[in-house]
Each structure stands twice: as C-alpha cells, then as structure tokens.
Amino acid sequence: KQEVTQIPAALSVPEGENLVLNCSFTDSAIYNLQWFRQDPGKGLTSLLLIQSSQREQTSGRLNASLDKSSGRSTLYIAASQPGDSATYLCAVEDQAGTALIFGKGTTLSVSS
Amino acid sequence: SAVISQKPSRDICQRGTSLTIQCQVDSQVTMMFWYRQQPGQSLTLIATANQGSEATYESGFVIDKFPISRPNLTFSTLTVSNMSPEDSSIYLCSVERQNARYGYTFGSGTRLTVV
Numbered sequence: 001k002q003e004v005t006q007i008p009a010a011l012s013v014p015e016g017e018n019l020v021l022n023c024s025f026t027d028s029a030i031y032n033l034q035w036f037r038q039d040p041g042k043g044l045t046s047l048l049l050i051q052s053s054q055r056e057q058t059s060g061r062l063n064a065s066l067d068k069s070s071g072r073s074t075l076y077i078a079a080s081q082p083g084d085s086a087t088y089l090c091a092v093e094d095q096a097g098t099a100l101i102f103g104k105g106t107t108l109s110v111s112s
Numbered sequence: 113s114a115v116i117s118q119k120p121s122r123d124i125c126q127r128g129t130s131l132t133i134q135c136q137v138d139s140q141v142t143m144m145f146w147y148r149q150q151p152g153q154s155l156t157l158i159a160t161a162n163q164g165s166e167a168t169y170e171s172g173f174v175i176d177k178f179p180i181s182r183p184n185l186t187f188s189t190l191t192v193s194n195m196s197p198e199d200s201s202i203y204l205c206s207v208e209r210q211n212a213r214y215g216y217t218f219g220s221g222t223r224l225t226v227v
Contacts, residue, residue: 032209032215034215034216036218041202041221041223042220042221043118043204043218043219043220043221044155044204044218044221046113046214046215046216046217046218049209049214049215089154089155091155091216093209093216097142097143097208097209098160099145099147099157099160099206100145100155100157100206100216101157102154102155103154104153104154105154
C-alpha cells in the first residue's frame with residue numbers, strides 16, 4: 001500500500017530564505033505527483049504537477065523535482081515571503097485516474 | 113482545468129442531525145472523489161463516485177453514514193448522517209485530472225463543526 005511521508009512537519013524561516021520541503025513515497029510506480037498549498041481552514045490550491053516521465057517542474061519561485069527510482073520529491077521555494085505561509089501537501093497518483101494519496105503536509109511559517 | 117463550486121463553505125450542526133454537501137463542476141467529469149480532513153491531519157479518501165453507479169467506499173467508511181449521490185456528470189452530493197462531534201472536519205470534493213498538463217482540482221471545502 002502506497003504511503004507518502006513529508007519532512008519536516010513544520011518549518012519556520014525568516015523572509016528571504018530559500019527552503020526545501022521533502023516528500024517520499026514507498027512505491028515508486030507512480031503515475032503523477034502533485035504539490036498543493038492549503039491555507040488554514042481552506043481548500044487546496046494546486047501548485048505543480050510532475051508527470052512520472054518528468055524530472056522537474058517550475059512555476060515562478062517554485063521548483064519541484066521528482067526522482068521516481070528513489071521515491072522522492074522536493075519542493076524548492078526561492079526567496080520566501082510571509083504570503084508563502086501555509087501548509088504544503090504532497091500527493092501521488094498511483095494509477096491513472098485513481099484518487100490521490102496524500103502526505104500529512106509541511107506547515108511553513110515565514111516571518112517578516 | 114475544471115472549476116468546482118462547493119457548498120456550504122462551513123456549518124455548525126447539532127449532533128444527531130445530517131448535513132448534505134454539494135459540489136458542482138463546470139464541465140463533465142467521469143470520476144469525483146470525496147475526502148475528509150480531520151483537525152491537524154491530512155486528507156483521507158472517503159469514496160469515489162462515478163456517474164450512474166454506486167459510490168465505492170474506502171475502508172472505514174460506510175454508505176449508511178456517508179451516502180453519496182451522483183445524478184449526472186457535473187454534480188455530486190455527500191451527506192454526513194447522524195453526526196457526532198467526531199465528524200467535525202473539513203470535507204472536500206475533487207475531480208479527476210482533466211489532461212496530462214493539469215492536475216486534480218479540489219473544491220474550496222466545507223468546514224463542519226458538530227456540537
């Protein structure tokens with residue numbers, strides 16, 4: 001059974017720092033991996049989708065990488081801002097069209 | 113990618129009552145998913161709802177407690193029945209990935225508090 005783990009569970013950084021969030025999954029035979037952002041008490045906002053054939057995706061200050069063979073993905077946030085404060089969730093799509101399997105998330109706090 | 117309208121956004125309910133959550137999608141989708149997010153936890157899949165067939169429930173979730181309707185390709189409801197304080201959670205609906213470029217889309221969530 002696929003399990004997704006995110007480290008660290010929480011992270012506090014000063015504004016301007018570059019940071020890395022980690023995600024690992026136990027079964028490397030995934031279809032896609034997706035990173036989400038969730039603000040307190042709110043729904044999910046999709047940040048990046050990495051297809052299984054891809055190594056990385058970039059959107060603005062965000063860069064996500066995928067290493068299927070080792071079962072790992074990282075989300076890199078450059079020049080962090082207080083507005084980046086949220087919980088970041090990693091989710092894998094085991095087979096095409098099936099429900100996502102989520103990690104527990106990393107709660108990020110960026111202080112000004 | 114699909115846009116999902118979910119309502120209500122939040123509700124406070126008395127124990128023993130039921131609440132129905134609605135999700136409306138702006139395009140036709142085959143599969144819809146319902147998740148629960150308990151306080152401080154990540155998302156757990158409740159069930160998968162395909163149009164024209166009964167929903168498929170995950171271990172630990174039963175139809176009597178969480179009945180789901182899927183009357184057409186753009187709409188679904190989840191009912192939380194005979195609520196107890198343990199049902200206090202955020203409930204989210206999601207639709208399948210529309211194409212290779214866009215990922216899964218989620219509704220804005222329903223924050224349920226049972227008192």
